[in-house]
Amino acid sequence: MYCVLAQNKNGAICFLLSLNMDIQYVYTKKRNQLGRPTNFSDRPAEILAEIIPNLNLLQEFIYRDPVEIGVQNSIQLSEHEVNTIRYNTESKGINHTEGGWPKDVNIQEQDQINRFRKKIEKDEFYLNSLYRLIHDLEIDIKQNNAIDIHQIYFQNKIDDYDEPFNIKTINLYTYNSNINQMANHISWQPDGQRKIAVSYCNFDFNPIIINTIDSLVWDIENPNKPELILKPNSSLSTVEFNQKDTYQILAGCLNGQVCIFDLRKGNTPVEQSLIEYSHRETVRNALWLQSKTGTEFFSAAADGKIYWWDTKKMNQPVDKLVLDLEKKERSQYASAITKLEYDSSIPTKFMVGTEAGRIVLCTRKAKIDAERINVIYPGHSGPIYSIQRHPFFHKTFLSIGDWTLRIWSEEIRDDYIFSTKPSKYYLTDAQWCPGRPGVFISSTTEGSIHVWDLLFKQDQPALTVKLSEEAIACLSFQEQGRYIACGTKNGNVTLMELSDSLCILDRNEKQLVATMFDRETRRTHLLETRSRFKHDKQIRTITLRSEEELNEEISQSTEQFWSIINKEKKKLQDYLKQFEQELNLKEN
Structure with missing residues (x-):
């Protein structure tokens, strides 16, 4: 991309912008609208400020890894609301009476109703219509008895644990x-x-x-x-x-x-x-x-x-x-x-x-x-x-x-x-x-x-x-x-x-x-029964011992106890004698 500034014969400034030599566009403006003219001249580069790198600041630098950025690429959709015309409702009562009877039959009289029913039941067209309706109704009832749409038929499909626990x-x-x-x-x-x-x-x-x-x-x-x-x-x-x-x-x-x-x-x-x-x-x-x-x-x-x-x-x-x-x-x-x-x-x-x-x-x-x-x-x-x-x-x-x-x-x-x-x-x-x-x-x-x-x-x-x-x-x-x-x-x-x-x-x-x-x-x-039996057996074994054996064991344990006590007493006496001899030597 490059740009060119030029002035035409009428004093207008032209700005030419070219992108990759394929797209060009010219901006035209009068010279008096640009203000005071600018004189450009070439001069060598000058150093205005010089910042020497500080290596101590490098230790405080923290690398940001990883770097994450969110990008939204969803489609923007518009929304439009429309208020429809309000519909006014009104509640009214209705008087329902049994209909379908001929005019010459008074529904208040039970005798006239029975005579009309007997007449209709003998009509061949009525019987054929009733037979067709009963046949269709029987098929529907059998289907309802055979299939329950509210029942879960495959709830036992986890016999082999095919479905993972979740x-x-x-x-x-x-x-x-x-x-x-x-x-x-x-x-x-x-x-x-x-x-x-x-x-x-x-x-x-x-x-x-x-x-x-x-x-x-x-x-x-x-x-x-x-x-x-x-x-x-x-x-x-x-x-x-x-x-x-x-x-x-x-x-x-x-x-x-x-x-x-x-x-x-x-x-x-x-x-x-x-x-x-x-x-x-x-x-x-x-x-x-x-x-x-x-x-x-x-x-x-x-x-x-x-x-x-x-x-x-x-x-x-x-x-x-x-x-x-x-x-x-x-x-x-x-x-x-x-x-x-x-x-x-x-x-x-x-x-x-x-x-x-x-x-x-x-x-x-x-x-x-x-x-x-x-x-x-x-x-x-x-x-x-x-x-x-x-x-x-x-x-x-x-x-x-x-x-x-x-x-x-x-x-x-x-x-x-x-x-x-x-x-x-x-x-x-x-x-x-x-x-x-x-x-x-x-x-x-x-x-x-x-x-x-x-x-x-x-x-x-x-x-x-x-x-x-x-x-x-x-x-x-x-x-x-x-x-x-x-x-x-x-x-x-x-x-x-x-x-x-x-x-x-x-x-x-x-x-x-x-x-x-x-x-x-x-x-x-x-x-539990086995452990209790062992415990009871040990107790029974102890109780079945003779008194002589128990007395003998008691006497043996007593002798061992006093022998240990006597040995300890003798050690103590020997230690005291040695201690007294050392004191006498120090005094002399």
Whole structure:
């Protein structure tokens, strides 16, 4: 490209621009419009300033690698809006009367109607038309009976696990004021499963944080804004929807109180227990009980007490149980409770997880606290964070307490029937899948969830998903088992959808899982019986010894003991003599 300046005869300045000698364009302008003329002259180059390179600045230079730049290459589209003419509608009533009758037939007279019907039924044209209609109708009915368009015919296509296990994220629920506040419990609304209630509470001791943390109710279709912000007097540690009145939410507080929220009456508690009759520690769990009225529930806290309540009378609890495992009948010996488990199919039984790692099976039939504690399972080496009965086999339950997940049977009291390998990270929660009996999901402090399929793999998870950089605090399955909500330590709630291979029941799976649990139960029972037999045999062997043998062993052990004592005395005496001799030599 080059340019040329020239002046023509009329005094106009011409500017010639040429691009690659192919495109030329001439700009013409009068000389008097250019101002004062400029005289150009040649002169040698002059150095006005010289900047010497500074090698020290090179060390502060940071190379930008890689260099990324965004480029938008999408098509720009225009938009045009048009308002159509408004159509005015009007509602009117109509009087419907039975029609199709001839004018000479009065429909108010039943005799005339019967005579006309008999006349029509004898007409040959009527009979032929009726025969054709019945034939077509019969074909349609047979088709409807043969094929159900609403039935899923290929739901058992995962017999050979052709479809890979998969979990995809649907929504992420975040609220600005609850950032870095742990979402520690999630509950699904029973009616329609379209809402979730999330409690936010920090169990970590921090004397600086004294403000109450709000809890939230989300519509799963709207992750941008919570549907309702619950304003409790103290931060909520647990929430639970009522199965009969789906607008009621049961909540346990950080200060030990329990309260009831009603979504129809605002975001503040409509009922709340008196603090002098409430727990003395944080409420770890509060669950609704199976009752005709749907107003009964019970709660447990770290003070080792379980209270039964009725929403009609929240002044004080209806009943109380002190979890004294040593049965010393003193409240100071009560074990701190971390988890409650209740299944409505077994209304008289419930399970308790303690801070010492033991699992306790209790009943409500007895009147004395000592009789209410039935079975104590050894549990884990850390606090129990999750207990859940199997939704298909109620005598089987799982527990989370340390680096392992264990599956127990009520028939085996001293040992578990299945356990995962110790994980590198601490486990925080676990849930059975409501759709498939052999699938359960566990979460870790690493921020991952592990999907286990007992029919596919038993030594390692079938699928591991990295969900967050923070620890996952809680899990909650939807009733159908298609969706699962996960709450993290930084306050985020993630909704995920499981693939069909993880939530659709196979036709033989229930029987296979039941056979597996029965086999493991029998195996553990045999091992337990064998170890008990060995222990009893050793005791019997000791008791069958004669008194002479026992006396002889006692005398031998006594002689050995005194011989050792005498040797030590002699060593001490020799040392003292040597010490005295050295002192005498120094004095002389």
